[in-house]
Amino acid sequence: MRRISLPALTGAALLVAYGMVFFYAPIEEDQGFVQKIFYLHVPLAIVTLCGFIAGALMAGMYLRSGNREWDARSYVALHVSLILGVGGLITGSIWAKASWGHWWVWQEPTLVSYLIILLLFCCYQPLRFAIEDPERQARYAAVFALTGGAFIPVNFIAVRMAAAYTHPRVFQVTGAQLPLSMGVTFVAALAAIALLFVTMFRFELRAKAMRRRLHALERLVSAQLDEIPAPPRHGPPARVGDGAAGVSRPAAPVPVRSL
Amino acid sequence: MPALPLGDAGRYVAMAYVVLLALLALYIGIMARKVARAERRMSELDELLRQREP
Numbered sequence: 001m002r003r004i005s006l007p008a009l010t011g012a013a014l015l016v017a018y019g020m021v022f023f024y025a026p027i028e029e030d031q032g033f034v035q036k037i038f039y040l041h042v043p044l045a046i047v048t049l050c051g052f053i054a055g056a057l058m059a060g061m062y063l064r065s066g067n068r069e070w071d072a073r074s075y076v077a078l079h080v081s082l083i084l085g086v087g088g089l090i091t092g093s094i095w096a097k098a099s100w101g102h103w104w105v106w107q108e109p110t111l112v113s114y115l116i117i118l119l120l121f122c123c124y125q126p127l128r129f130a131i132e133d134p135e136r137q138a139r140y141a142a143v144f145a146l147t148g149g150a151f152i153p154v155n156f157i158a159v160r161m162a163a164a165y166t167h168p169r170v171f172q173v174t175g176a177q178l179p180l181s182m183g184v185t186f187v188a189a190l191a192a193i194a195l196l197f198v199t200m201f202r203f204e205l206r207a208k209a210m211r212r213r214l215h216a217l218e219r220l221v222s223a224q225l226d227e228i229p230a231p232p233r234h235g236p237p238a239r240v241g242d243g244a245a246g247v248s249r250p251a252a253p254v255p256v257r258s259l
Numbered sequence: 260m261p262a263l264p265l266g267d268a269g270r271y272v273a274m275a276y277v278v279l280l281a282l283l284a285l286y287i288g289i290m291a292r293k294v295a296r297a298e299r300r301m302s303e304l305d306e307l308l309r310q311r312e313p
Binding site (some may be wrong): 018028031032034036040082086087090094095097098116188196203204207214217224225 | 266267268269274275278282283286294300301
């Protein structure tokens with residue numbers, strides 16, 4: 001039997017889920033058509049927060065094992081989560097404008113805490129690439145990711161315990177406050193966005209692995225050429241395709257990006 | 260099949276979905292550019308090695 005590729009599965013899941021949003025799920029009585037944003041914004045927010053936690057766990061695995069693959073996975077998980085998180089933030093803001101009449105409400109703990117988490121992880125990349133030594137870079141980034149990840153459940157509980165909020169609470173201890181058709185549609189949308197996360201994660205991880213192999217190959221080729229000595233181990237890759245021998249070294253050392 | 264209302268609500272819903280599509284398109288575009296650059300460098304290396312072969 002032929003296996004279905006992950007991108008195809010993701011595309012199909014997105015089509016089915018958002019087809020259900022517009023053609024199966026009923027229009028909510030209170031909010032009307034604007035509630036359709038819920039099927040996009042909430043899965044994005046959930047997947048983002050889960051992605052941050054997954055990135056933190058992967059960072060923990062790196063600290064435990066010292067295997068650089070876990071560091072790369074953690075980096076990619078946090079990067080993809082950040083992209084989806086920005087989507088969640090913008091779609092939430094659009095919903096707030098339509099529903100509350102304001103793009104942003106600073107008194108709302110859910111919004112502000114989500115923004116804090118997003119801004120926290122926005123600091124991950126500048127922190128990471130400010131450190132030149134690849135080993136230290138990976139270690140510091142892992143500690144940062146782990147701390148940020150631990151902050152998410154604490155933050156979630158704190159927001160839930162806050163007395164005054166205007167943000168709708170769909171999922172409560174007593175169960176989901178949704179009719180079945182809306183619940184099924186929401187689960188389909190959540191699954192589709194989760195698949196989108198996995199697809200982006202795998203794609204970016206493969207692209208990074210390919211670039212790492214390419215840099216290693218460039219170093220090897222450069223070392224084999226008589227005219228030019230091999231570049232330093234963690235230095236930037238030699239540029240190929242110009243110069244008399246076909247390979248030229250960069251004029252000055254450039255800060256390292258190990259990923 | 261529910262009728263899609265074309266009022267203010269429709270505008271906001273469209274805006275939210277277009278934002279996500281645009282974000283994804285941007286991401287795919289940037290990643291595709293990076294992969295294309297890596298492929299180009301790979302073929303340059305391949306060509307270089309081919310030239311060095313006796």
